[in-house]
Amino acid sequence: GKIQTLIEEHRSTLIFVNTRYMAERITFQLSEALGEGAIACHHGSLSKQKRLEAEDKLKKGEIKAIVATASLELGIDIGTIDLVCQISSPRSIAGFVQRVGRSGHALGLKPKARIIALTRDELIECMALLRSYREGLVDTIEIPEQPVDILAQHIVSYVSSEDRSPQDVFETFRRSKPYNNLEMKTLEQILGWLSEGLASSSRRGAYLHWDKxxxxxxxxxxxxxxxxxxxxxxxxxxxxxxxxxSDMSMVGTVDEEFAIESTKGDIFLLGNHSWQIAGLKGDVLLVKDLHGAPPTIPFWKGEAGGRTYELSGEVSRIRAEADVILSEQSEPDLDGDKDGRIWSGYLNPLEEWISKEFSISPEDARQAAEFLGAQKMALGVLPHQTRIVYERFFDETGGMQL
Incomplete structure (x- = not known):
């Protein structure tokens, strides 16, 4: 549909998604619409060779589009990109800015991108992204204060190169900004773990000798x-x-649970290619090339990132502003609203504000206004960072849920 049209209108398109599962799924669907040789997949669970092949094809113009996760977000030369498509919110302002910047690298060109929201709730988040981008708001990078795990690793590295004294270690690491306020008592506790192990019954985790x-x-x-x-x-x-x-060449990686739950003969998709499982040997899933066979899509656990604090604040800001606009309208009586005029009149001020504030299409503005308006009608308020709504309901068994 929409994505296919955008690809056909541009010479090269980079499509960003948030998960490897989504990358495989969208690549497969677009391949069926545009032809197998027109698009490639790129994510961290593909072998390095497969990723390099996809990048090279895009640079040479052999494919029209590539679907990628954050694996193509930073530091990889993939040539000139005409358009970036972001499927779903990237969940961070900095990530969105970085991804948009992958397009229009040639002299005189401007970055060009499209955000495609998959739900109306996500549409609100995408609106927040657009305003943040326009206003120059970026995510704050917080430097952790005295991370103990990192300090322990550096102490082992520092002592491995040469014998040291605790005082030497203390003075050296205090010069680093995160450890400016490090106390000797804390350092001695870490040295105790590194020399005696984490458990009193064994020396497991002991990497140093401490001659007191x-x-x-x-x-x-x-x-x-x-x-x-x-x-x-x-x-x-x-x-x-x-x-x-056949040749024990690396194709990529899959989640442990997917590998164990799959059986011999199952066909799955990896890198926009169908593979049939031949067997499981240790931590290696052996496969055969089964080009063109209808596959299932593998899953990977824990790959969707959380939304940043700054973007969450912008989403909350939209909800708070929408609540004020809707509260200025008289609550509509929808019982006799057979042709929808009353409901439409209730939403019009909010819809006009959204169109003007976020420069989005009338159709998108209407959907966002309807989503926020329906929530306002149902709850009486729109929840945001300073107003939390608790919802109570009863399930099929009569039990109360909060």
């Missing part, structure tokens, strides 16, 4: 290897590798 007599720290045998292989604060994901049975 000579006031010296030195690395244990496993410390240096742990620093090189296990640094960072990104949590480990339970992912299974997907590999072709």
């Amino acid at each position: 007599v000579n006031d010296a720290l030195r690395a244990r045998r496993n410390a240096r290897l742990s620093v090189v292989t296990s640094g960072g604060a990104i949590p480990e994901m339970n992912l299974y590798r997907v590999m072709q049975e």
